Structure formats: structure tokens, C-alpha cells
Amino acid sequence: MDDEETGNAENQQRNDLKTLISFYSNYLWNQALTFIPSSDSNFLRKIFNLYRQSARARSRRRRASLPLPLPSNALDSSLVETEASRVFEVLENILEHSCLNLHNIQKNLQFWQSKAEGSNAQKVYFMVFERGPRAFIDGTIQLIREYVAEGSSLQQLSHSASTYIHERISILTSLRCSLATFLAQVYVAVDQSGKELVNDPENSLPSLLVVINSLFSQLETSIGNLHAMRQVDSSIDASYSFPLLFEKLPEVNQEGSQWTDCEIKDTINLVYLNLSKLDSYLSFIVAKHRKPRKVTQYWIRYMCGAVGLSVCSIWLLQHSSLMGSPDIDNWVREARNSTVSFFNDHVEQPLLSIRDELFETFRRRHRGVMELEEVQLTSNSLHRMLLAFSEQTKGQKFPENASDQEMLEIVMARYEKELTHPIQNLLSGELARALLIQVQKLKLDIETAMLELNQILRANEINFAILAALPAFFLSLLLLMLVRAWLKQDTRAEGRGRIARLQRRLLLVEVEKKIMQYQTYIEQGLESDAQCMFGLLLYSLDRLYLAVERHAKASGEWQCLKQDIIDLGKPGLQTAYKLTVTSRMERMYDSLLPSLKRQ
Numbered sequence: 001m002d003d004e005e006t007g008n009a010e011n012q013q014r015n016d017l018k019t020l021i022s023f024y025s026n027y028l029w030n031q032a033l034t035f036i037p038s039s040d041s042n043f044l045r046k047i048f049n050l051y052r053q054s055a056r057a058r059s060r061r062r063r064a065s066l067p068l069p070l071p072s073n074a075l076d077s078s079l080v081e082t083e084a085s086r087v088f089e090v091l092e093n094i095l096e097h098s099c100l101n102l103h104n105i106q107k108n109l110q111f112w113q114s115k116a117e118g119s120n121a122q123k124v125y126f127m128v129f130e131r132g133p134r135a136f137i138d139g140t141i142q143l144i145r146e147y148v149a150e151g152s153s154l155q156q157l158s159h160s161a162s163t164y165i166h167e168r169i170s171i172l173t174s175l176r177c178s179l180a181t182f183l184a185q186v187y188v189a190v191d192q193s194g195k196e197l198v199n200d201p202e203n204s205l206p207s208l209l210v211v212i213n214s215l216f217s218q219l220e221t222s223i224g225n226l227h228a229m230r231q232v233d234s235s236i237d238a239s240y241s242f243p244l245l246f247e248k249l250p251e252v253n254q255e256g257s258q259w260t261d262c263e264i265k266d267t268i269n270l271v272y273l274n275l276s277k278l279d280s281y282l283s284f285i286v287a288k289h290r291k292p293r294k295v296t297q298y299w300i301r302y303m304c305g306a307v308g309l310s311v312c313s314i315w316l317l318q319h320s321s322l323m324g325s326p327d328i329d330n331w332v333r334e335a336r337n338s339t340v341s342f343f344n345d346h347v348e349q350p351l352l353s354i355r356d357e358l359f360e361t362f363r364r365r366h367r368g369v370m371e372l373e374e375v376q377l378t379s380n381s382l383h384r385m386l387l388a389f390s391e392q393t394k395g396q397k398f399p400e401n402a403s404d405q406e407m408l409e410i411v412m413a414r415y416e417k418e419l420t421h422p423i424q425n426l427l428s429g430e431l432a433r434a435l436l437i438q439v440q441k442l443k444l445d446i447e448t449a450m451l452e453l454n455q456i457l458r459a460n461e462i463n464f465a466i467l468a469a470l471p472a473f474f475l476s477l478l479l480l481m482l483v484r485a486w487l488k489q490d491t492r493a494e495g496r497g498r499i500a501r502l503q504r505r506l507l508l509v510e511v512e513k514k515i516m517q518y519q520t521y522i523e524q525g526l527e528s529d530a531q532c533m534f535g536l537l538l539y540s541l542d543r544l545y546l547a548v549e550r551h552a553k554a555s556g557e558w559q560c561l562k563q564d565i566i567d568l569g570k571p572g573l574q575t576a577y578k579l580t581v582t583s584r585m586e587r588m589y590d591s592l593l594p595s596l597k598r599q
Contacts, residue, residue: 184532247274
């Protein structure tokens with residue numbers, strides 16, 4: 001544990017140094033502004049403002065977030081170049097940063113809550129096996145010592161795990177509540193002064209900035225109380241926590257109703273400085289109580305995989321040409337030959353056969369006509385032979401369209417009669433002639449059967465080619481399914497597919513639950529809990545807004561859905577109306593409907 005405390009102390013020193021550098025660099029810039037005149041045409045001030053805007057653009061790309069509760073004409077062209085537009089920008093940044101920090105806290109809090117719901121054995125397993133090699137060694141040594149000393153070590157370790165988990169849940173829950181309350185207060189303040197900001201920005205801007213400054217002071221007090229409480233109750237926070245101290249608005253600027261442009265800009269820069277301090281503080285505290293990384297949680301699996309990979313590498317090295325062995329070269333050559341043979345037999349040749357069948361129809365049809373003409377010649381020859389034999393045998397004239405079957409009966413009757421004296425009739429009778437007619441009939445039957453068989457085979461050449469290509473087709477289908485599953489593994493609410501739809505519907509359920517909980521706290525007179533719940537409601541609406549925007553724009557329902565989400569965040573609307581809106585959103589919008597496979 002001494003090494004862990006030393007590592008924590010080193011991390012604290014590095015983070016403190018980064019925070020101090022950030023704070024004092026902003027402080028020096030603010031001090032430099034005091035030497036710059038307040039004229040809007042001043043070149044240096046314009047350069048500085050451009051630097052601040054470009055620095056913010058580089059540090060964080062703007063993302064889609066819940067809009068401010070402002071009237072629809074708040075962003076008219078008449079306000080674009082005024083200081084009100086900068087106030088709107090800083091308010092949007094406050095909401096965006098607050099929601100991002102809440103999301104970071106919420107992810108870690110959900111992890112620790114899931115661990116707290118596990119059994120004692122699962123908690124012990126987490127403490128020993130899912131916190132890294134050092135925790136594994138320390139936990140194993142502790143188990144052995146306590147077992148030798150007391151004979152029952154699992155219960156003590158389980159109690160230690162529960163304390164470890166619940167301590168992090170308590171800290172993250174308190175941070176979430178403080179930040180959610182701050183978010184709710186800022187949102188309500190903007191909602192209350194929205195019309196004045198649009199209609200009379202010169203008089204409303206100072207009062208709004210004073211309110212924002214006081215809200216930062218309240219947040220500092222709230223987190224400061226948490227910091228003091230944890231220093232008393234916990235032995236962990238006292239070793240690396242540092243208090244959160246925001247910059248205060250000068251008292252001289254809070255009394256006057258008319259502020260100069262320089263004072264407004266300085267106040268806005270002060271808000272940005274406080275927002276930067278808040279981000280630094282929250283990232284530092286959350287990093288100390290964050291869930292273990294994937295590599296830390298599954299370090300045993302990764303270690304076993306690394307060992308297996310090392311053994312496999314050594315085995316491959318022994319069979320490689322570096323060790324004088326031709327095994328790998330032979331295996332590669334055999335694999336390449338097998339792949340080429342498989343490709344030729346199951347891909348190339350079937351495709352060529354299908355191509356020949358589809359694009360050489362005329363040639364095959366011509367060849368089929370030729371074969372049919374040969375069969376017809378044999379049939380005509382047999383007909384003439386039967387006609388001549390029948391006329392000679394019967395001594396009468398037969399018509400040209402006489403039936404072959406009728407004349408063949410005459411031939412067979414004469415053949416049976418001639419067989420009574422085969423030797424004599426073979427030399428002087430009609431037996432030889434009857435035999436030749438039967439040979440011609442046999443030839444005609446064989447040619448007809450071969451023609452029919454050839455036609456059947458030609459008709460099924462495409463089927464044979466498709467059957468030969470089936471192994472390659474199934475292999476390609478399997479690879480396509482694997483690639484599709486890999487591309488669809490993103491289960492975030494912003495993604496596509498059934499799981500993403502389910503995540504979006506769960507976000508809507510969270511919004512509905514928070515609306516009802518907020519109303520319950522209001523009815524019970526719990527003002528602080530109601531403000532915290534309203535901030536969490538705004539956070540859920542922000543996540544829903546981000547999740548559905550792209551899909552709703554694709555389906556053409558974004559304008560209506562956006563307005564419904566904004567209505568859910570308005571503090572003045574009744575709870576019954578908000579629940580009606582959530583019910584309509586769940587039933588009407590395509591981006592929030594269940595997956596078609598489950599309907």
C-alpha cells in the first residue's frame with residue numbers, strides 16, 4: 001500500500017502543477033486585459049478575443065446539446081454582434097460542460113452501484129482479481145495473514161470491499177447532486193431572464209452574470225462541504241483532495257445596472273476561468289474514484305493471452321527458417337495452394353460456367369438445332385425404309401403420312417415369319433432387311449434419348465455451377481455476418497439497430513421517471529432534492545437530445561421532436577402535460593419506436 005500512496009502523491013503533484021499552470025495563465029491574461037483600452041476597435045483586444053475563441057474551439061469540438069430555454073427570436077441578426085451573443089455562448093458552455101461532467105460521473109457511479117449489488121463473493125473477487133496485479137498480491141497476502149491470525153478472512157475482506165465500494169458511491173453521488181443542482185439553477189435563471197435578455201440585453205446582462213457568479217459560489221460551498229466531510233470521515237480523500245476555489249466577481253461591479261463592455265468581457269472571462277477550474281477539479285476527483293480500466297479489470301485474461309501468444313511465438317520461431325526449419329515455408333506454400341485450388345474450384349470455375357451459360361445462349365441453341373436435325377434425318381430414313389418394306393410385303397401402295405408404328409408392326413410380323421427358317425431366309429428372304437430396319441430403329445431411339453439427356457444436362461448447367469459455388473458463398477456469407485456484427489457492436493444510443501433503439505427508449509423512460517420524482521419532491525416540500533432531480537432531468541434530456549438528433553433528421557421529424565424535448569425541460573410546464581408529451585414521443589416518433597423485429 002505504500003507504493004500506491006506514493007503513486008497517488010506523485011499523481012497529485014502532477015495534477016496540481018497542471019491546475020496551477022492553467023489557473024495562473026488565465027489570471028495573467030486577465031491582468032493583461034486591464035492595460036488594454038475598452039475600445040471595440042482596439043487591435044490587441046480583437047486579437048485576444050480571437051485567441052480565446054480559437055483556443056476554445058481547439059480544446060473541445062462543439063457537440064449537439066440541449067438548447068437554452070430562450071425565446072425563438074433570441075438568435076436574430078440584431079443580437080449576433082452584441083455582448084448578449086457572448087453571454088449565450090458562455091451559458092451554452094456551462095450547460096455543455098455540466099452535462100459532460102455529469103455523464104462522466106454517472107458512468108463511474110453506475111459501475112460502482114452494479115458492484116454494490118453483487119454478492120459478498122463477487123465483491124471479494126473484484127477486490128482481489130479486478131484491481132490489477134498489485135491489488136492481487138496485496139489481497140492474497142491479506143487473505144493469508146487474516147486466515148492464519150483469525151481463521152476467517154473472507155468476511156473481513158468482504159467488509160473491506162463493501163466499504164471501498166460504498167465510499168466511492170457516496171462521493172460520486174454527492175458530486176452528482178451538487179453539479180445537477182448547479183445545472184438546474186443555471187437553467188432556471190436563464191429561463192426566468194430569457195425574455196429580458198432578448199428585449200433589453202443592456203440591463204439584463206449584468207444581473208444574469210451576477211446570478212451566474214453567485215451560483216458558482218453556491219457550488220463552491222456545496223463541494224467545499226463535501227470536501228470537509230470527506231476529510232473527517234475518510235482517510236483517502238485527505239491524502240490527495242484539494243479545495244475548489246472560484247474567482248469572485250468584484251463587489252464594485254455588482255451594484256451598477258449599466259456595465260461597460262470591458263466589464264462585461266472581464267466577467268465573461270471570469271466565468272470561463274471558473275468553468276475551467278470546475279472541469280479540472282471534477283476530472284481530478286472523478287479520476288480518483290473512477291471505475292478500473294478494462295485492462296485493469298481483465299488483466300488476468302490479458303496476461304494469459306500474452307503467455308499463450310509468447311508460447312505460440314516461440315513454437316513458430318522453432319519451426320521458422322531462422323532456426324533452419326522449412327516447416328513454416330511448407331505450411332505457407334500448402335495453405336496458398338489450397339486457397340488457390342479452393343478459389344479455382346468453388347469461385348472462378350462456377351462463375352465462368354454461369355457466365356458461359358448466360359452469354360453463349362445463341363451458340364448452344366445453334367448446336368442444339370444441329371443435333372435435332374440429325375435425329376430428324378435418321379427418323380426420315382427409317383420412315384422411308386418402313387414404307388418401302390411395307391409396300392413390297394403387302395403389294396399395295398401406302399400413303400406418305402402412314403404411321404411408323406403401323407408399318408413397324410408389319411415389319412415385326414414379317415420378321416417373326418422369316419425366323420421359322422432363319423438360314424434360308426437370311427440368304428434369300430427378307431430377314432436381313434428386317435434386321436437392318438430394327439438397327440435403324442435402335443439408332444433412332446438412341447439418338448432421341450441422347451438428345452433429351454443432353455437437353456436436361458444443359459438446362460441444369462447453371463444449377464451445377466451454383467452447387468459448386470455454394471461453399472464459397474456460405475464462407476462469404478459467414479465473413480459478412482462477422483463483419484456486420486463487428487460493425488454493429490456499438491450499443492450506444494446514437495447508433496443503429498435494435499439495441500440502439502432500446503437504449504433510446506430507456507433514456508425516454510429515465511426522463512419520465514425523473515419528471516415524476518421531481519413532482520414528488522415538490523409535493524413533499526423537498527426543495528434541494530427537487531433541484532437536484534431537475535438537474536438530472538436536464539442531463540437525461542441532453543443525452544436523449546444527442547441520441548435522437550441524427551436519426552430524427554433522417555426521418556424528417558426532428559423539428560417536432562426537438563420542440564417536445566425542449567418542452568420537457570421547461571420549469572414552468574405542468575407535470576401532467578410533460579407526461580403526456582413523453583407518452584406521445586414514445587408512440588409517434590420513428591427514432592423512438594421499438595425495433596421492427598420485436599413488433
